[in-house]
Amino acid sequence: MKSDAMIRKRKGLPVLLHLTGWIILFILPQFLISGGLFNDERTTRIVIFNTLVFVILFYANYLLLVPWLAQKKRWFLFLLLATALIVALGYTSGKFYENLFAPPPEVRERIRETEQGPSRDDHNRRRGGGMALYNFFITSFLVSGFAVGIKYAESAVRKDQEIKELERGKLNSELALLKNQVSPHFFFNTLNNIYSLIAINQDDAREAVLSLSKMMRYMLYESEHGNTRLSSEIEFMKGYIDLMKLRMSDRVKLTVKFPEKYEDRDLPPLLFIPFIENAFKHGVSNRANSFIEISLIVLGQRIDFRTRNSITPSGPDAFRAASGIGLDNVRKRLALLYPGRHNLLIDEKESLFSVELTIDS
Numbered sequence: 001m002k003s004d005a006m007i008r009k010r011k012g013l014p015v016l017l018h019l020t021g022w023i024i025l026f027i028l029p030q031f032l033i034s035g036g037l038f039n040d041e042r043t044t045r046i047v048i049f050n051t052l053v054f055v056i057l058f059y060a061n062y063l064l065l066v067p068w069l070a071q072k073k074r075w076f077l078f079l080l081l082a083t084a085l086i087v088a089l090g091y092t093s094g095k096f097y098e099n100l101f102a103p104p105p106e107v108r109e110r111i112r113e114t115e116q117g118p119s120r121d122d123h124n125r126r127r128g129g130g131m132a133l134y135n136f137f138i139t140s141f142l143v144s145g146f147a148v149g150i151k152y153a154e155s156a157v158r159k160d161q162e163i164k165e166l167e168r169g170k171l172n173s174e175l176a177l178l179k180n181q182v183s184p185h186f187f188f189n190t191l192n193n194i195y196s197l198i199a200i201n202q203d204d205a206r207e208a209v210l211s212l213s214k215m216m217r218y219m220l221y222e223s224e225h226g227n228t229r230l231s232s233e234i235e236f237m238k239g240y241i242d243l244m245k246l247r248m249s250d251r252v253k254l255t256v257k258f259p260e261k262y263e264d265r266d267l268p269p270l271l272f273i274p275f276i277e278n279a280f281k282h283g284v285s286n287r288a289n290s291f292i293e294i295s296l297i298v299l300g301q302r303i304d305f306r307t308r309n310s311i312t313p314s315g316p317d318a319f320r321a322a323s324g325i326g327l328d329n330v331r332k333r334l335a336l337l338y339p340g341r342h343n344l345l346i347d348e349k350e351s352l353f354s355v356e357l358t359i360d361s
Contacts, residue, residue, distance in 0.1 A: 022051065046101055053093045054143050060085055061147035070148055071155065086140040090133070187216065190243065197247050204246045211243045219270065227266040230303075234258050234296065237276060241294070244280045252284050253291040262298035265361055268337050272296070274330045275307045275355045282353065283309025305357040311350070334359075 061082060069078035190212055198205040218236050241256055248254065276294060283292045293308040327346065334342050334357075341360040347353070 022055065042101060046097075049093075049097065049100065053089055054139065057085065057089055057140055058143050058147045061144050062151055066148050066151040071151070082144050086137065086144065090136055090140070190215075190240075193244065193247055200247070208243055208246055211239055215239050215243075228269040229264055230262070230267045230298070231264045233267055233269065233272070236270075237272060237294075237296075240273060240276060241280075244284075248284060249286045251286065251289050253289075255291070255293045255295075257295040257297075259296065259298050263300075267303075267361065268333070271330070271333065271337075272305050272357070274327065275305070275357070278327065278355075279307045279309040279353075282312055285310070285312045288312075301361055303357075303359045303361055305359075306355065308352065308354045311348075311353055 065078055065082055065085070069075075069081070194205055194208045194212065197208055215236060218232070238256075238258065241254075245254065279292045279294065283290055290310040290312065291308075292310075293306070295304075295306045297304040331344065334344060338359055338361075343356075343358045345354075345356040347355075
């Protein structure tokens with residue numbers, strides 16, 4: 001219901017603007033020229049008649065000639081028909097004007113006396129008629145030009161809106177594609193971890209499957225609504241970390257710091273999990289001492305997320321090849337979601353990998 005009301009309001013706005021424009025630009029000046037008062041009924045009817053003539057001229061150009069001819073670059077035909085329309089309206093309105101607005105008897109008597117006067121008065125009369133005709137044609141061409149300008153301006157605004165809609169649609173499509181790439185990647189790696197756990201501890205493996213089902217429910221349903229809540233995302237990260245801890249040996253030192261109290265807010269889903277997943281995949285070694293550090297801090301509207309992990313003896317080249325897709329994915333998502341409002345620093349050394357992500361939400 002609210003959206004329908006907004007659509008009706010948006011459609012009614014141009015009508016209101018056009019009506020206001022005619023009052024301010026045409027009716028009001030004639031009102032002032034006539035002396036500021038419409039006490040004379042004839043003067044009032046003349047003003048309304050003149051306005052109606054130019055309204056017909058304007059909308060004949062605005063609704064027909066400009067979109068059919070001018071905007072299709074058929075300028076010669078447009079100018080020909082626009083001029084013909086002005087001449088036809090001038091002739092027709094002149095005939096109607098003589099019949100509808102005949103002057104009062106005393107004015108007609110004065111006109112007859114003028115017609116019988118010297119030739120100089122006849123010259124002045126012809127000059128006055130010529131001036132009226134000149135004013136009509138000048139005003140007509142101005143009104144026609146105004147119709148062309150308004151139509152072109154509206155078309156430019158509409159085209160700009162269409163381009164923005166296309167860009168917004170493309171942005172949403174790219175975000176959906178990138179987010180959908182996260183889920184299979186995450187699911188594949190987690191299943192591998194559970195498969196390895198089955199041979200070690202079947203009870204823990206069953207708990208891991210249950211935890212995974214809860215996490216997949218979050219990924220399939222809650223995160224599909226566009227944004228999620230920061231609190232839900234933190235709970236999801238905690239669940240994933242607990243799942244990964246089931247197959248960690250004592251050689252791995254894990255440090256996790258999430259805030260206890262913070263102002264909850266909307267957030268794109270699965271934004272931090274690729275970094276955590278990356279840390280567990282490449283920072284855990286069962287043969288040598290290794291470590292993983294994960295922290296998230298909320299400071300007002302700013303979110304600071306950090307991970308640090310050791311790189312396993314498989315070597316930095318293998319690490320770089322395996323983690324490239326996930327990190328490129330999250331870079332693209334951040335660029336689309338937070339343009340100019342995030343800072344991502346990834347530092348890779350021979351045995352240390354660190355990520356620092358700051359978001360102004």
